[in-house]
Amino acid sequence: MSRILVVDDEFGIREIIKKYASFEGYTVKEAQDGMQAVEMALDEDFDLIIMDVMMPELDGFSACKEIRKQKKTPIIMLSARGEEYDRIHGFELGIDDYVVKPFSPRELMMRVAAVIKRSQGSRAESDIFTYKGLVVDFSARIVTIDGKRASMTPKEYELFFYMVKNRGIALTRETLISKVWGYDFFGDDRTLDTHVKLLRKSLGEYSSCVVTLRGVGYRFEAE
Numbered sequence: 223m224s225r226i227l228v229v230d231d232e233f234g235i236r237e238i239i240k241k242y243a244s245f246e247g248y249t250v251k252e253a254q255d256g257m258q259a260v261e262m263a264l265d266e267d268f269d270l271i272i273m274d275v276m277m278p279e280l281d282g283f284s285a286c287k288e289i290r291k292q293k294k295t296p297i298i299m300l301s302a303r304g305e306e307y308d309r310i311h312g313f314e315l316g317i318d319d320y321v322v323k324p325f326s327p328r329e330l331m332m333r334v335a336a337v338i339k340r341s342q343g344s345r346a347e348s349d350i351f352t353y354k355g356l357v358v359d360f361s362a363r364i365v366t367i368d369g370k371r372a373s374m375t376p377k378e379y380e381l382f383f384y385m386v387k388n389r390g391i392a393l394t395r396e397t398l399i400s401k402v403w404g405y406d407f408f409g410d411d412r413t414l415d416t417h418v419k420l421l422r423k424s425l426g427e428y429s430s431c432v433v434t435l436r437g438v439g440y441r442f443e444a445e
Contacts, residue, residue, distance in 0.1 A: 224269035224338050225249045229259040229285070230300065231277045235323075239272060242327040243334065256280025260288045268295050269338050272330075275301040275308070283315060290316045296341045298333060300325070351386055353444040356428045358386050367426055377402065378421050381414075385432065385442040394439040 226248045228239045233254075240250045251268075253259040257279040263271060271289070275282040286297055296318045301308060304322040312320050318337045321330055351358040355368040363379060365372040374382065380402045385393065395414055403413075418440060422429035433441045 223247060223249055225251070225267070226334070227251050227253060227259065227262060227266075227268045227271045227273075229253040229256070229271065229273040229277070229282070231255055231274065235274070235300075238327055239330065242331050246331050246335070248334070256282060256285035259285045263289045263295060264292055269341070270334060271295055271297045272334070273297060273299055275299055275303070275312075283311060286312070286315045286317060296337045298330075298337060351389075353428070353431070356425070356431075356444070358383070360387070365424075367428065372424050374421070374424050375417075377417055378424060381417055382421055382425075385440065389442040389444060392435055392438055392441050396439075398439060 224247075226243055228236050228243070228250055229252075230236050230239075231254050236252050236254070240252065243250050251262065251266075253262050255277050256273075259271070259273060260280065263285075273282045273285060277285075280288075282299055282301075286299070289295065289297070294316075297316070298319040298321060299312045299317045300321050300323060301312075302323045309320045318341070319333050321333060349359065349361045351360070357366045359365075360383060363383075365374065365379070365382065381398065384398070384401050399414055418432060418434075422432055425431065431442055431444050433443050435441055
């Protein structure tokens with residue numbers, strides 16, 4: 223069952239979308255302004271966000287920009303303005319569709335179904351992470367550097383995959399140890415540091431992507 227976040231400062235608009243979306247079998251949550259939408263979108267996982275442009279606190283475009291910094295949740299933008307500039311601006315921010323008010327609820331539901339289907343169909347592509355000559359295939363558990371397969375131990379793979387999947391996030395030593403070795407691990411931080419050292423050696427020119435955070439842990443960066 224897909225989860226949808228409906229964001230609009232007009233109660234009536236939220237209600238009618240919720241009514242039709244619930245009838246189609248979607249689970250619906252609501253937000254009444256851009257700030258609330260950003261908080262909910264980052265705290266929870268949604269399959270789609272339907273968001274109005276003109277809202278108090280934070281407009282839809284700005285909210286979309288904030289969400290896109292951390293998540294790729296599909297977004298359908300609603301607006302009373304249908305000018306080409308607004309549409310182009312929205313698509314440049316990464317929205318998936320643009321619907322002009324007043325709209326047909328049935329047509330909106332068709333667009334919702336199409337966007338969710340498209341996003342779910344492309345999820346397989348997210349199983350592969352690419353950064354310049356570094357390619358990480360999570361499904362096949364293969365790491366290649368400039369076309370050549372990297373040689374890593376099983377623990378190096380697990381450590382690296384977890385860091386890449388959580389790229390840009392500061393990961394404490396405790397978190398890495400519990401996620402890679404398990405809560406019943408009886409070693410110490412030196413075991414983790416040793417594996418990070420070996421991992422960096424395996425990554426060659428991309429070793430700098432694994433950044434040390436003094437007193438905290440590590441972070442994978444690829445920009």
